[in-house]
Amino acid sequence: MVNTLYLPELREMLAADDSQELREFCSAIHPAGTADFMDGLTPEESWRVLQHADPVVRGEIFHYFDHDKQLAILSSQDRQEIAELVANLAADDRVDLLNELDPAIVQELLALTPSEVRRDILRLSAYPEGTAGAVMTTDIVKLSEALTVRQGLAEVSRQAEDVETIYYLYIVDESDRLRGLVSARQLVSAMGKPDTTLGELMETELVTVDADATQEEAAQKVARYDLLAIPVVDEQHRLLGIITYDDVIDVVREEATRDAQQSAAVAPLDSGYLTTGLLELGWKRGVWLALLFFGGLLTAAALRTYDERLVMWPWLIFFIPLVISSGGNSGNQSATLVITALTTGDIKMADWLRVVRREFVVGLMLGGLLGCCGLAVFWLMGPETRTLQTAAVLPLTLVLVVLCGALTGSILPLIFQRLGLDPALMSNPFVAGIVDILGLLIYMNVALLLLSQVR
Amino acid sequence: MVNTLYLPELREMLAADDSQELREFCSAIHPAGTADFMDGLTPEESWRVLQHADPVVRGEIFHYFDHDKQLAILSSQDRQEIAELVANLAADDRVDLLNELDPAIVQELLALTPSEVRRDILRLSAYPEGTAGAVMTTDIVKLSEALTVRQGLAEVSRQAEDVETIYYLYIVDESDRLRGLVSARQLVSAMGKPDTTLGELMETELVTVDADATQEEAAQKVARYDLLAIPVVDEQHRLLGIITYDDVIDVVREEATRDAQQSAAVAPLDSGYLTTGLLELGWKRGVWLALLFFGGLLTAAALRTYDERLVMWPWLIFFIPLVISSGGNSGNQSATLVITALTTGDIKMADWLRVVRREFVVGLMLGGLLGCCGLAVFWLMGPETRTLQTAAVLPLTLVLVVLCGALTGSILPLIFQRLGLDPALMSNPFVAGIVDILGLLIYMNVALLLLSQVR
Numbered sequence: 001m002v003n004t005l006y007l008p009e010l011r012e013m014l015a016a017d018d019s020q021e022l023r024e025f026c027s028a029i030h031p032a033g034t035a036d037f038m039d040g041l042t043p044e045e046s047w048r049v050l051q052h053a054d055p056v057v058r059g060e061i062f063h064y065f066d067h068d069k070q071l072a073i074l075s076s077q078d079r080q081e082i083a084e085l086v087a088n089l090a091a092d093d094r095v096d097l098l099n100e101l102d103p104a105i106v107q108e109l110l111a112l113t114p115s116e117v118r119r120d121i122l123r124l125s126a127y128p129e130g131t132a133g134a135v136m137t138t139d140i141v142k143l144s145e146a147l148t149v150r151q152g153l154a155e156v157s158r159q160a161e162d163v164e165t166i167y168y169l170y171i172v173d174e175s176d177r178l179r180g181l182v183s184a185r186q187l188v189s190a191m192g193k194p195d196t197t198l199g200e201l202m203e204t205e206l207v208t209v210d211a212d213a214t215q216e217e218a219a220q221k222v223a224r225y226d227l228l229a230i231p232v233v234d235e236q237h238r239l240l241g242i243i244t245y246d247d248v249i250d251v252v253r254e255e256a257t258r259d260a261q262q263s264a265a266v267a268p269l270d271s272g273y274l275t276t277g278l279l280e281l282g283w284k285r286g287v288w289l290a291l292l293f294f295g296g297l298l299t300a301a302a303l304r305t306y307d308e309r310l311v312m313w314p315w316l317i318f319f320i321p322l323v324i325s326s327g328g329n330s331g332n333q334s335a336t337l338v339i340t341a342l343t344t345g346d347i348k349m350a351d352w353l354r355v356v357r358r359e360f361v362v363g364l365m366l367g368g369l370l371g372c373c374g375l376a377v378f379w380l381m382g383p384e385t386r387t388l389q390t391a392a393v394l395p396l397t398l399v400l401v402v403l404c405g406a407l408t409g410s411i412l413p414l415i416f417q418r419l420g421l422d423p424a425l426m427s428n429p430f431v432a433g434i435v436d437i438l439g440l441l442i443y444m445n446v447a448l449l450l451l452s453q454v455r
Numbered sequence: 456m457v458n459t460l461y462l463p464e465l466r467e468m469l470a471a472d473d474s475q476e477l478r479e480f481c482s483a484i485h486p487a488g489t490a491d492f493m494d495g496l497t498p499e500e501s502w503r504v505l506q507h508a509d510p511v512v513r514g515e516i517f518h519y520f521d522h523d524k525q526l527a528i529l530s531s532q533d534r535q536e537i538a539e540l541v542a543n544l545a546a547d548d549r550v551d552l553l554n555e556l557d558p559a560i561v562q563e564l565l566a567l568t569p570s571e572v573r574r575d576i577l578r579l580s581a582y583p584e585g586t587a588g589a590v591m592t593t594d595i596v597k598l599s600e601a602l603t604v605r606q607g608l609a610e611v612s613r614q615a616e617d618v619e620t621i622y623y624l625y626i627v628d629e630s631d632r633l634r635g636l637v638s639a640r641q642l643v644s645a646m647g648k649p650d651t652t653l654g655e656l657m658e659t660e661l662v663t664v665d666a667d668a669t670q671e672e673a674a675q676k677v678a679r680y681d682l683l684a685i686p687v688v689d690e691q692h693r694l695l696g697i698i699t700y701d702d703v704i705d706v707v708r709e710e711a712t713r714d715a716q717q718s719a720a721v722a723p724l725d726s727g728y729l730t731t732g733l734l735e736l737g738w739k740r741g742v743w744l745a746l747l748f749f750g751g752l753l754t755a756a757a758l759r760t761y762d763e764r765l766v767m768w769p770w771l772i773f774f775i776p777l778v779i780s781s782g783g784n785s786g787n788q789s790a791t792l793v794i795t796a797l798t799t800g801d802i803k804m805a806d807w808l809r810v811v812r813r814e815f816v817v818g819l820m821l822g823g824l825l826g827c828c829g830l831a832v833f834w835l836m837g838p839e840t841r842t843l844q845t846a847a848v849l850p851l852t853l854v855l856v857v858l859c860g861a862l863t864g865s866i867l868p869l870i871f872q873r874l875g876l877d878p879a880l881m882s883n884p885f886v887a888g889i890v891d892i893l894g895l896l897i898y899m900n901v902a903l904l905l906l907s908q909v910r
Contacts, residue, residue: 029660032680064679153646160644167622167639184622184639189615191608205484223708224519225487226701228683245700246681252704253678256711257795263715264791265784273796274806278813282820285788289821289857292784293828299776300836307769314766320775321754321891329720329747329884333740336719340712341728351729358733365737366744373748381755402744429784436776 007040014045019052026053026061035064043072059088068275070097075105083112092137092247095124124241132218133211135251136232136241139163145171145179145199149190152182152198165244167228171202178231178239180204208233211240218243219251220345259343259424263336265292295433299324299440306444309451315383316447319394320440322377326370327401327439328432334359334409335431339423342413352414356407363406367399374398389450397446401439408435462495469500474507481508481516490519498527514543523730525552530560538567547592547702550579579696587673588666590706591687591696594618600626600634600654604645607637607653622683625694626657633686633694635659663688666695673698674706675800714798714879718791720747750888754779754895761899764906770838771902774849775895777832781825782856782894783887789814789864790886794878797868807869811862818861822854829853844905852901856894863890 013021026034026049038046038061046069050058062070062085074082074097086094086109098106098121110118120138127133141163143152152169160166169187171180180202190196208231209218222230222245229242258268265288269276303310303320310317338355341347347355374394383390409431413423468476481489481504493501493516501524505513517525517540529537529552541549541564553561553576565573575593582588596618598607607624615621624642626635635657645651663686664673677685677700684697713723720743724731731739758765758775765772793810796802802810829849838845864886868878 030662030680033660033662153643157643157646160640166643184643185615188608188612188621188639188643191612205488207485207488223701223704225485228700245683245704246678249678249700249704249707252707252711253799256707256714257799259711260715260718260791260795263718264787266788266792269792272799272801273792274802274809274813278816278820281813282817282824285785285817286821286824289781289784289788290824290828293777293781293825296777296780297832297836299780300773300832303773303776304770304836307772310772311766311769314762315759317762317765317772317775318755318758320772321758321779321895322748322751324776325751325754325884325888325891326744326748328887329744330740332719332884333721333744336715337721337724337728340715344708344712344727346727347729354729358729358736361733362737362740365733366741369737369741369745370748373745377752377755381752381759429780429787432783433780436780440776 006037010037010041010049011045014048022049022052026050026057031057031060032064034061038065043069043076047073047077055084055088059085063089063093067271071100074109075101079105079108080112083109087113087117090137091120091124091139091241092135095121095134099125099129127211130215131211132209132213132215132232132243133240135215135218135247136211136243137247138241140239140242141166141169142172142176142239143169143182143198145173145197145202147198148194149187149196149198149201150194152187153191153194156184156187165229165242168242169198170231170239170242171198172239176238178206178208178233178237181206181231206231208237209243210235215243215251216255219248219255222248223252259339262422262424263339265289265429292429292433296436298437302437302440302444306448309444309448313383313447313451315381316393316443318381319377320443323394323397323401323443324436324439326398327405327435328429329405330363330366330402331405331409331431331435334363334406335413338410338413342417342423349414349418355410355414359406359410360403363403364399366406367402370398370402371395393447393450396450397443400442400446401435404438404442405431405435408438461492465492465496465504466500469503477504477507481505481512486512486515487519489516493520498524498531502528502532510539510543514540518544518548522726526555529564530556534560534563535567538564542568542572545592546575546579546594546696547590550576550589554580554584582666585670586666587664587668587670587687587698588695590670590673590702591666591698592702593696595694595697596621596624597627597631597694598624598637598653599628600652600657602653603649604642604651604653604656605649607642608646608649611639611642620684620697620699623697624653625686625697626653627694631693633661633663633688633692636661636686661686663692664698665690670698670706671710674703674710677703678707714794717877717879718794720744720884747884747888751891753892757892757895757899761903764899764903768838768902768906770836771848771898773836774832775898778849778852778856778898779891779894781853782860782890783884784860785818785821785857786860786864786886786890789818789861790868793865793868797872797878804869804873810865810869814861814865815858818858819854821861822857825853825857826850848902848905851905852898855897855901856890859893859897860886860890863893 038049041049046065050061053061110121124134124138141156141159143155147155156166156169167184169182170178171182173179182198182202186201190201207221207225207227209221211232211234218230222243227245229244231239232241232243234240261268267284267287269284338347372395375391378391378394412431416425417423493504496504501520505516508516565576579589579593596611596614598610602610611621611624622639624637625633626637628634637653637657641656645656662676662680662682664676666687666689673685677698682700684699686694687696687698689695716723722739722742724739793802827850830846833846833849867886871880872878
């Protein structure tokens, strides 16, 4: 909100080409703040402002632009200038961006970047999206264990500007195999003994992640061990790069969004809600909606089978939505609890029997609760002529349906996990869809059983 | 899995009281790994193993125990030893743990802890749970801006063992007001000019968070600005503590779990799925289930109103579950997309009109799609005698119901956000509940309108 207040002034500076003020604007505050202030500018205008920043700061501010503005600038502005910008971006960010650009433009840009940057980009983009290799950065301090603390400090001080983090120094042998790690904390603590070698200081029990492991595995390790960064290695234990805490925060948030979308039967979006095209949005929802619709046909088929009975006991119809939504809600609760517990590592596959037993007990409790509600409702809204049998239909159905929901909702995600599939796929509304049909069958059969005795 | 293989050996060491081996076990690998290896030990046994670790490592290993083991040890073991352990835990962790202990035990422990630790605990526990103040830590390096780089390095080197992070040094004035920040990176880069003062070096444009802001606000700022830590200040801009990146990762994961549970109509659990009591689990689910059940009564009331018509056109009954689940699914998709976009900051309240317009278009597209499916289904499963009017009921209903779901699902979370309530509350199954009723009313009225002409 506040940010837009400055837009006219910014535009004025641009119109007057006021180099001095624009330079000041670019360097006065944190690059993320500067990027926020430029929110309302077009990509074209933003790029003109950035001309007045020095190259490193230009890259930093650009990093905080929103995704679409970044892509618009990369694909429309002077190739030579863009190639310089790309060389100044963090190694992991630039690969992500280039992956989304028109390949023809990427070729032009690559031809203009220094060979080391180009090699780095090609190496990183070889890893499939979602792997540790694809999110790692290669800007790291690698040192030999023969160096002393004094030499190490000097080396860090020299490289400080170019690397992603100076807080962990990685010790490698001559063929780049990871030998150990010295934290900046250890280095600074050891300043009193400047001739100690890094080999003496380093920790050798390191938590690492393979380049082809999933990004979630890397994120879980960083979270579990409270790391600032985790080294990424190949099968020969060669150090390829690191994943830093800030990328882990992004991975965790991305995952949460993806899981939420998946659990609502939306194929995960590649970009933001507002920037996803309407056709793509329609497609990613329509596929699942249609699938669920055809699954739902089974409910229509089931009801058709019990047609005559429903016409004979029309009050059974009133409670159809109530019965199936109760089962669906209970199943949805169980599925979500089990899925989140699997995600946080709270439960493991070995716990499956305990989970199912717990859901059985809780399902009975909840079913009992809704059964009592059901009895009251029958008294209020049921038919005029009440018998023990007619009164028992709704309560008994609700107990069974809620129990069935709790069991289905807990078992399906466990089965998916066991099969190596994402358990989040088995969240509502798929569970709800399955429980809908089971619930209807339970309802109709309970009614058949109890009411056939009445006639 | 692997971890349990070592349990017999650990137990053997304990039985033999093999001090040497146990000490080695405690110090050989990362404390998180050590804690993993003790997974299968009882709290009592784990505590006996920890006796052989030195106090700082003991605190570190304890930090990685699961929550219940931590509480069991704190409340059952020798008070004096526990008080020493507590003094060695991170300032933010120990407050969280003590908050869950029996207050009588906490009093005993506080009496045994050094006065500075006690004061710190009391200060931190004054902040309500979920605020920035409650998650911050007070173990930080505070320096005066008059110090030189050389003095700063010496001071950092001296304090390195005691503080949570040495990577940011906070510069405060004599009354503790935050003046600026020097990163370890800057300090190390400036080693060549050891007489520069920290005041010259420090950055003064700092991103801070108020102690009574929510922990999510702090997490969002850390994520946005890629910070290692964010300073927490009071209304006089005095530096109270910091929140570090590892706590932010925890907050983001906690939030994701909480949101998922809430969106499945489960009141968020305080602890893990397996450790939550069955009664608590039943209660946290039962309340919502009963609430949704009574909301669902409206569907029964609606159906009762249209009783006669349903008996006359029994094929209308078959499609009741299909119609309401289509509306619910579409509403659920919209609600989840809008809620996650609000959480990630992808859309803001100012975008509401754009969101609603988009949902209108997508809703029409999806409704059209399901409408076509509905026409096919009517042909397959509908009544024998088909007229234009009867054939139009299901398709027209589906278009309207899906559109209604998309609009309801997107507008309700926006309204909740506007009212200052958590939009995640308006996720499925509440949206589904509301759309169920609207869907039924649409279905019955469309049928009434079209079929009254047939008779």
